[in-house]
Amino acid sequence: MVYTTQMDAAKKGIITKQMRIVAQEENIDPDVLRQSVADGKVVIPANRNHINLAPKGVGERLRTKINVNLGVSKDCYNIDLELEKAKKAIELKAEAIMDLSCYGKTEKFRRKLIDMSPAMIGTVPMYDAVGMLDKALKDITVDEFFKVVEKHAEDGVDFMTIHCGMNQATAERIKKNKRLTNIVSRGGSLLFAWMELNNQENPFYEYYDRLLDICEKYDVTLSLGDACRPGSINDSTDPAQIEELITLGELTKRAWARNVQVMIEGPGHIALNEIAANMLLEKKLCHGAPFYVLGPLVTDIAPGYDHITSAIGGAIAAANGADFLCYVTPAEHLRLPNLDDIKEGIIATRIAAHAADIAKGIPGARDWDNQMSAARADVDFSRMIELAIDPEKARKYREESTPECEDTCTMCGKMCPMKNIKKLLNGEDLNIA
Structure with a gap:
């Protein structure tokens, strides 16, 4: 079927190549997306x-x-x-x-x-x-x-x-x-x-x-x-x-x-x-x-x-x-x-x-934050930097101030709450002297 624009296609019930790409990227049903384009609520x-x-x-x-x-x-x-x-x-x-x-x-x-x-x-x-x-x-x-x-x-x-x-x-x-x-x-x-x-x-x-x-x-x-x-x-x-x-x-x-x-x-x-x-x-x-x-x-x-x-x-x-x-x-x-x-x-x-x-409440929006929080809970600075919205700046800040203990930062050092609470909950000994 011939169509002139994305909206024209959507009104005719056609799911275009562009709509399929967007639907997959957004994790949304292609026909739901098509209807939104037809209604003018979404543009591509x-x-x-x-x-x-x-x-x-x-x-x-x-x-x-x-x-x-x-x-x-x-x-x-x-x-x-x-x-x-x-x-x-x-x-x-x-x-x-x-x-x-x-x-x-x-x-x-x-x-x-x-x-x-x-x-x-x-x-x-x-x-x-x-x-x-x-x-x-x-x-x-x-x-x-x-x-x-x-x-x-x-x-x-x-x-x-x-x-x-x-x-x-x-x-x-x-x-x-x-x-x-x-x-x-x-x-x-x-x-x-x-x-x-x-x-x-x-x-x-x-x-x-x-x-x-x-x-x-x-x-x-x-x-x-x-x-x-x-x-x-x-x-x-x-x-x-x-x-x-x-x-x-x-x-x-x-x-x-x-x-x-x-x-x-x-x-x-x-x-x-x-x-x-x-x-x-x-x-x-x-x-x-x-x-x-x-x-x-x-x-x-x-x-x-x-x-x-x-x-x-x-x-x-x-x-x-x-x-x-x-x-x-x-x-x-x-x-x-x-x-x-x-x-x-x-x-x-x-x-x-x-x-x-x-x-x-966009589906999947919190996933990124949850991954970052998990990396923080593990005191995994490499993973934190990898997940950062600006890895270059995060890496630069980390490298500019080297802590005594590699699995801490120079803000808290041995008093790192993430590290210490995890140790306590795992039944490990704690020494922050």
């Missing part, structure tokens, strides 16, 4: 032109996935370095990489990234429009915007962030309800500027069906961007954010009617006590579509440590229903991240995702 971003993709599922009953942002800018135009970052992200088991390149002719980097990456690839075509077209933002036409989108799809991009939900009504809402940090979405700010400069409606909202044509043709998952996401905890859950979310829910149903898979992007900065409510709002207003959040960052005071503020928020968000976490690095708000920043951001976000999977 898999552009038919991304040949070496290792497909992953994002959504209900599945492990929380993480995304890594990278890409060239005018101030840091180094394609080789960005490819090294991509390799590091893949090595550290990130499920997705977003190319946020916003300067020059980005096609060369994008195609290299897609060719070498088994991880799913996302982009924000709006970033690329100015460089690819070599025109002032104001002068870009509607046709040219869609030309850029189709080029990204043709190249093999698996999911695209498009800010379709910020229409003229939402823009007016922003003007009437003063925010502390205005619009912090880069793509959203560019669209807002284009709308204001040309006194026109958002082309991706006005000609949404044209966008769906492209997504359906290549099976691109539409990641409906949050142009009005809060850039400070002061601005979270405000009228502009909620109005845009309502619009995204309406656009989700229109996409599903065309068999286009949809994710919803969510807020970036939220106080701890608002996170659960935001997750509930998205799931309700957007009909259970997978939720993709940046962080969220739970405080605004920690530049240099925002991978921590983000991991705190990400764990709470995912435990309350978020399906996909966009990592944040220590360099957030300060500069483009380097290789060390990339690693710190990935590890922090993977910890958050795993902690949430335990809370969500």
Whole structure:
């Protein structure tokens, strides 16, 4: 039977190769997964032109996935370095990489990234429009915007962030309800500027069906961007954010009617006590579509440590229903991240995702923790290092401080409770002098 997209296949009762791979990896019944894809509760971003993709599922009953942002800018135009970052992200088991390149002719980097990456690839075509077209933002036409989108799809991009939900009504809402940090979405700010400069409606909202044509043709998952996401905890859950979310829910149903898979992007900065409510709002207003959040960052005071503020928020968000976490690095708000920043951001976000999977009761999520605990009970440092989420760092710490007794550490030494209680329970003599 012929099908156009993963969702189209799922609705027709077809279990695709990608669905079988995801079902096996997630230890879920393939037909249960197929139904979730048909219902829009799970997406499998898999552009038919991304040949070496290792497909992953994002959504209900599945492990929380993480995304890594990278890409060239005018101030840091180094394609080789960005490819090294991509390799590091893949090595550290990130499920997705977003190319946020916003300067020059980005096609060369994008195609290299897609060719070498088994991880799913996302982009924000709006970033690329100015460089690819070599025109002032104001002068870009509607046709040219869609030309850029189709080029990204043709190249093999698996999911695209498009800010379709910020229409003229939402823009007016922003003007009437003063925010502390205005619009912090880069793509959203560019669209807002284009709308204001040309006194026109958002082309991706006005000609949404044209966008769906492209997504359906290549099976691109539409990641409906949050142009009005809060850039400070002061601005979270405000009228502009909620109005845009309502619009995204309406656009989700229109996409599903065309068999286009949809994710919803969510807020970036939220106080701890608002996170659960935001997750509930998205799931309700957007009909259970997978939720993709940046962080969220739970405080605004920690530049240099925002991978921590983000991991705190990400764990709470995912435990309350978020399906996909966009990592944040220590360099957030300060500069483009380097290789060390990339690693710190990935590890922090993977910890958050795993902690949430335990809370969500994802089958097998606790197995890793139980293995680590067993190794600790046996005072088996080699096994602990092997099981660590970052074995390299665990090994380095162990080797930097050598204990008197090999089967202890320099924190407790002979007073090691794991070692001593085990000896006592086994009826052995105990000497800690």
